[in-house]
Each structure stands twice: as structure tokens, then as C-alpha cells.
Amino acid sequence: MRIALVVGGSSGIGQAAAVELARRGAGVIVTYSGNPAGAKETVAAVEREGGTAVAFRLDVGRTEEFPAFRDQVAAALRETWQRDTFDYLVNSAGFGGMAMFTDVTEELFDRFLRVLLKGPYFLTQTLLPLLADGGAIVNVSSSSALPSGSADAGYTAYAAMKGGLNVWTRVLAKELAVRGIRVNAVSPGPTRTRLADADGVVGFEAHPEVIPMLAAQTALGRVGEPEDVGVAIAALLGDESRWITAQNIEVSGGFGL
Known part of the structure; x- marks a missing residue:
């Protein structure tokens, strides 16, 4: 049995990915922050899919928690x-949210940095000894x-962090290839999730x-659902994508075409 660890699996895309992975036979570890x-x-x-999860x-914004989490x-x-x-x-x-460039405070910038880039970077580093060779x-x-996405006003800080994540994904794929570990990214377009913005207000x-x-700006005529992205994540992790690494797959239904 394959085991997946889904960081941020209590709602939205993470939850959809966890359930889809279980549907494909994987055991799942999920994390949550403010949504137990x-x-x-x-x-x-x-469990309804016949799987096991904890x-x-x-x-993710508190790197000092990572060693205890790894334990x-x-x-x-071992136990499960x-x-x-x-x-x-x-x-x-x-988390999402927007702020015009002139209104971005150092505090907000640092929060975006901690959660969207620094957190995944160092959490992955901390967990790497537990990730099996040949994993993903x-x-x-x-x-x-x-580069092909729309440059919407108000997203300088958010998009900058996601841009850093994209570059990190590509270079990490090169470093981990020696262990047969593939590293990819998905880039969702507008998706109906409960992702809270910087003020705690919940998305759509x-x-x-x-x-x-x-929906009118999307070629397929609707906004995305978490399951649309979750199934793409599961496919990228699975054996059918064994020859795909260092890629960033847009999962947007043709948003902005």
C-alpha cells in the first residue's frame, strides 16, 4: 500500500486530493491548522472509500513545529x-487574498512568505528522510x-511566493532525481474552495x-471544483505519471484563454 501525506487536507483541494488518493488505494495522513x-x-x-487515514x-507557518511533526x-x-x-x-x-502593491505591509508579506514558500520548503526538507525512494x-x-497567467492587480505578494514555489519545484526535481523522487506542481485557476484570505474571510x-x-472567463464555462484539482494531483503522484517530473501543470479549465 502507498501512503500519502497531504499538508492542508482539511478542506478544498487538499481534502479532494486526500479522498482521491484513498479511492486509488493509498493510506492518508492529513494535516490541518484552524479546521479540525x-x-x-x-x-x-x-474511511468511506475503504481507506485508512490519520x-x-x-x-505550516511555524517551522519550529516541524521536527515534532516529523516524529x-x-x-x-509504524503504528497504522x-x-x-x-x-x-x-x-x-x-491562504489567499489580495492587496495592492502600495498597501502590502511587511507583516503581510512575511505571512505569505512563511506559509506559501518557506513553510513548504523546510517542511519538505524535514520530512525528506521519511519519503521513500521512488516517491513523488x-x-x-x-x-x-x-507566465501565461493573467497579471491581476493586487496579487504581487501572493504571486511572488507562488512563483518562488514554481522555481523551487523545478530545481528540487533535479536534486531528488538521484533517489527516483519526482517533483511536480499544479497551478489551479479559480477554484471553489473555502480557502480563507488574509483577513479570515472565506473565498467564494x-x-x-x-x-x-x-466562469465567463473560463473556456470550459465554469469555475473549478476541488475535485478537478484533486484528481490531477493524484494522477501526477501515480505510476501513470512515472515519466513526468519538474513540470507545472495548469489545472484551470482554460481560464483566460
Whole structure:
């Protein structure tokens, strides 16, 4: 059995990826920060698929928590699956939001940095001894950081971090290739998630009026659903993508075409 660790698996894209991986036969470890109820929902959904899951709290913006979290993961692997390693890592934790360049404070910039770039970077480094040779990593980026993506005002800080994540993904793929570990990214377009913005307001739930506008800009005629991205993540991790590494796959339904 393959084991996946989905960081930020209590809702949205991370939750969808966890459930899809379980549907494909993987055991799942999920993390949550401020949404323990969502993590319980993910575990229950995995169990409905006949799988096994455990959930741990983790604040990706606090690197000092990472060594203790690694120990929790190692213990869960031994106790739940009789394994010393896991196979798949999904870095999907994050938060959204916008602020015009002139309004970006150093505090907001640093929060974006800690959660969207520094956190995944050093969490992956911390967990690397537990990641099996021949495994795979998928980082969740954003179409806002793609050269072909729309340069929307208000996203200088957010997109800068996702751009850094994209570059890191490519170079890390080169470094980890010696162990047969593949590293890719997915870049979702507008997706119906509960991802909170910097002020704690929850995405489309707070601003449903933007949905028709975004759907009109999408070639396939609707906004994305978490499951659309979750299945792409699972496919990139799976054996069918064994010859794909260092890539950034846009999963947007043709947003902005």
C-alpha cells in the first residue's frame, strides 16, 4: 500500500486530493491548522472509500513545529501501516487574498512568505528522510504565477511566493532525481474552495457574485471544483505519471484563454 501525506487536507483541494488518493488505494495522513472539523470530515471520507487515514495539527507557518511533526508522522507510519516511510507528499496548505502593491505591509508579506514558500520548503526538507525512494511530491501553486497567467492587480505578494514555489519545484526535481523522487506542481485557476484570505474571510462563500464573472472567463464555462484539482494531483503522484517530473501543470479549465 502507498501512503500519502497531504499538508492542508482539511478542506478544498487538499481534502479532494486526500479522498482521491484513498479511492486509488493509498493510506492518508492529513494535516490541518484552524479546521479540525474539516480534518475529521476528510478522515471519514477516506474511511468511506475503504481507506485508512490519520490527522495531525500543523501550522505550516511555524517551522519550529516541524521536527515534532516529523516524529508524529514516523510514529503513525509504524503504528497504522507498519511502515518506516511514506510515498507521496502534497504541499497544499495556504491562504489567499489580495492587496495592492502600495498597501502590502511587511507583516503581510512575511505571512505569505512563511506559509506559501518557506513553510513548504523546510517542511519538505524535514520530512525528506521519511519519503521513500521512488516517491513523488506535488506542490500546489497558482495560475497567477504562470507566465501565461493573467497579471491581476493586487496579487504581487501572493504571486511572488507562488512563483518562488514554481522555481523551487523545478530545481528540487533535479536534486531528488538521484533517489527516483519526482517533483511536480499544479497551478489551479479559480477554484471553489473555502480557502480563507488574509483577513479570515472565506473565498467564494463571502463573494459569490464573482463566480459568474470567472466562469465567463473560463473556456470550459465554469469555475473549478476541488475535485478537478484533486484528481490531477493524484494522477501526477501515480505510476501513470512515472515519466513526468519538474513540470507545472495548469489545472484551470482554460481560464483566460
